[in-house]
Amino acid sequence: MTRDNPRSQIIEAATRLFTEHGYHATGVDTIIKESGIAKRTLYRHFPSKEDLIVAVLKTYNEDFTRSMMERTENKSSDPKEKLLYLFDLVNDWFHDKSFFGCMFINAVGEYSARESEIRAVCKDFKATIRTYIESLCREAQLSEPEELAKRLALLIEGAIVTTQVSQLADAGATAKQTAILLIEAAGGS
Numbered sequence: 001m002t003r004d005n006p007r008s009q010i011i012e013a014a015t016r017l018f019t020e021h022g023y024h025a026t027g028v029d030t031i032i033k034e035s036g037i038a039k040r041t042l043y044r045h046f047p048s049k050e051d052l053i054v055a056v057l058k059t060y061n062e063d064f065t066r067s068m069m070e071r072t073e074n075k076s077s078d079p080k081e082k083l084l085y086l087f088d089l090v091n092d093w094f095h096d097k098s099f100f101g102c103m104f105i106n107a108v109g110e111y112s113a114r115e116s117e118i119r120a121v122c123k124d125f126k127a128t129i130r131t132y133i134e135s136l137c138r139e140a141q142l143s144e145p146e147e148l149a150k151r152l153a154l155l156i157e158g159a160i161v162t163t164q165v166s167q168l169a170d171a172g173a174t175a176k177q178t179a180i181l182l183i184e185a186a187g188g189s
Contacts (some may be wrong), residue, residue, distance in 0.1 A: 007045045009035045014056050023110045057121040079140035091172025094163045102166035103158050142186035
């Protein structure tokens, strides 16, 4: 999705570069070149690289969350099917050439300070996903929806890291099979 204003152009270019090359490995000059924006313009919108990273993560959070929820809600009216569809989405992502791992996991790996704004944005994203999963568990009337949501979110996180690090092609399918067992045990046959 190409956006027309300079701030959005910077965020779009930085998102692509950070995803593929990492945060520390992507210099401001590379972002300027990719976005076609002057250095002065970049620094007018983002006084520091960390400010840019926060903006990228917040924008990605909004875009990804909206898209994921829309696709899931349009897939089925059955909340159990929606829960399992999340695993299909993740598995499809793993097999896409644009898969370089989770931007949020990677950000915390590179900016590990516990009290940083970068970590706070990453935690917010993960909480949003977990809350959505919990809402589907409640909608499906599964037992202990909060605990089940934590477990399902952990399966997704584990599959992401396993696929990124170990490059196991079946991590997504394995996570979905495990999710089916957890959902069935929670009363969702």
